Amino acid sequence: RLKPFPQDFLWSASTSAYQVEGAWDEDGKGPSIIDTKTDLPEGTSDFTVASDHYHRYKEDVALMAEMGFTAYRFSIAWTRIVPDGDGEVNPAGVKFYHDLIDELLAHGIEPIVTMFHFDTPAALNEKGGWASRTTTDAFVRYANILFDEYGSKVKYWLTINEQNMMIMLGVKLGIIDALTDNPARELMQANHNMFLAQARTMIASHEKFPENKIGPAPNISYVYPASPKPEDVIAADNFNSIRNWLYLDLAVRGEYNSVAWAYLEEKGIAPEIAEGDLEVLRAAKPDFIAFNYYNTSTVADAPFGENPDGRGADADQQIAAGEEGVYKAVDNPHLVKTQFGWEIDPVGMRMTYRAIWDRYRLPLIVTENGLGAFDELTEDGRVHDDYRIEYLRRHLEQTQEAITDGVEILGYSPWTAIDLVSTHQGVAKRYGFVYVDRTEDDLRDLARYRKDSFYWYQELIRTNELP
Numbered sequence: 001r002l003k004p005f006p007q008d009f010l011w012s013a014s015t016s017a018y019q020v021e022g023a024w025d026e027d028g029k030g031p032s033i034i035d036t037k038t039d040l041p042e043g044t045s046d047f048t049v050a051s052d053h054y055h056r057y058k059e060d061v062a063l064m065a066e067m068g069f070t071a072y073r074f075s076i077a078w079t080r081i082v083p084d085g086d087g088e089v090n091p092a093g094v095k096f097y098h099d100l101i102d103e104l105l106a107h108g109i110e111p112i113v114t115m116f117h118f119d120t121p122a123a124l125n126e127k128g129g130w131a132s133r134t135t136t137d138a139f140v141r142y143a144n145i146l147f148d149e150y151g152s153k154v155k156y157w158l159t160i161n162e163q164n165m166m167i168m169l170g171v172k173l174g175i176i177d178a179l180t181d182n183p184a185r186e187l188m189q190a191n192h193n194m195f196l197a198q199a200r201t202m203i204a205s206h207e208k209f210p211e212n213k214i215g216p217a218p219n220i221s222y223v224y225p226a227s228p229k230p231e232d233v234i235a236a237d238n239f240n241s242i243r244n245w246l247y248l249d250l251a252v253r254g255e256y257n258s259v260a261w262a263y264l265e266e267k268g269i270a271p272e273i274a275e276g277d278l279e280v281l282r283a284a285k286p287d288f289i290a291f292n293y294y295n296t297s298t299v300a301d302a303p304f305g306e307n308p309d310g311r312g313a314d315a316d317q318q319i320a321a322g323e324e325g326v327y328k329a330v331d332n333p334h335l336v337k338t339q340f341g342w343e344i345d346p347v348g349m350r351m352t353y354r355a356i357w358d359r360y361r362l363p364l365i366v367t368e369n370g371l372g373a374f375d376e377l378t379e380d381g382r383v384h385d386d387y388r389i390e391y392l393r394r395h396l397e398q399t400q401e402a403i404t405d406g407v408e409i410l411g412y413s414p415w416t417a418i419d420l421v422s423t424h425q426g427v428a429k430r431y432g433f434v435y436v437d438r439t440e441d442d443l444r445d446l447a448r449y450r451k452d453s454f455y456w457y458q459e460l461i462r463t464n465e466l467p
């Protein structure tokens, strides 16, 4: 009954530069805001060595090839290419990504490149960060450098990773700074400026390389009402508008949806829109929508006068919080959680595919999905991560359901190809098909070990069918 995965389906996995590369100050790389953070949020590792992929990329690409990857999603560190964000270009940084891309292509692996994954150049941050249009212009220039260097080799481009999470939770996660005394307003200005940067970048890509494909990569998650109570249903719709559609409507249609705009105005945090901005936003069209999916949200009514944020300290990119008068996030009693408290909802992924497809009718690529767990390396050098296989299998079953529902899906790129450092929960929270031997404080030898999920994914890719 289920439709098969398309023959040319992109079987991939993902990483991001600052979480996997290490070599944070080598070969002319400038500091990003991740590198200059001195007071890291609790539980966060430093990223100076990470998984040392910068020095071991050949070994890592060989492992990806062994699994049979037909694509690999990674990000380029802006400050390797332009160390201070908008000045001189660093030839050694440019060369590193040529080498990586060439290595992938030599193994028949299609690169899927994220241009920006949380690592804003520190020098631009000092000049006002994303709330300043200096950063918008600098990004567009950087993007053009990337197209000129790699545009003839790289067909798939992602502009900005999880812009919505950066804006909603980035300060807490330590991946963006808010520098003024009205941070919520400042972040919404940063958001607007990022969309302008993205729109101009999409237009530039289409002009320079019409055959290449480019799109946004937000984190999208279906929102359930906590009950059929009409007030809960409205709360779910509100949260959906400000968490999901605010971001995708701007990326795809170049407009603020009316519910989100009313919310921004009411809060006094609406961005300043300069003349001509909306024309630029509307002129840009993505070729696909990439999205990261970990789980759904469930929300209830949040009456004024009651504090709806019952889990403020636990909130992160997958554990929603709440806002008085808007929504209150609650646990979904029908779902179990990972070891890190994230609900697991494969059917919600099918709903997410359908919701995005229904609203925009653009092909989709999953650029993250996966299970963070405390993996254990056994004495014989294996990792028995049957829980991860189960997680991925159930999400891929629902992906096939969505394909059968008629959704056009181009590829699946789970988080992560190899173990790397979590955004805010350290080295012990692992996602990879390949185990990297290090702990928080002890780098050991950073040796690579194939997990059981490695062989499972290999079999899946070989047969193009779920084992």
Ligand code: BGP
Residues within 6 Å of the ligand: 016, 019, 161, 162, 165, 219, 292, 317, 368, 372, 415, 421, 422, 423, 424, 425, 429
């Ligand atoms: C997404 C980010 C990734 C990644 C992932 C897992 O929000 O795009 O960079 O880290 O979540 O999150 P974590 O590392 O917090 O478990």
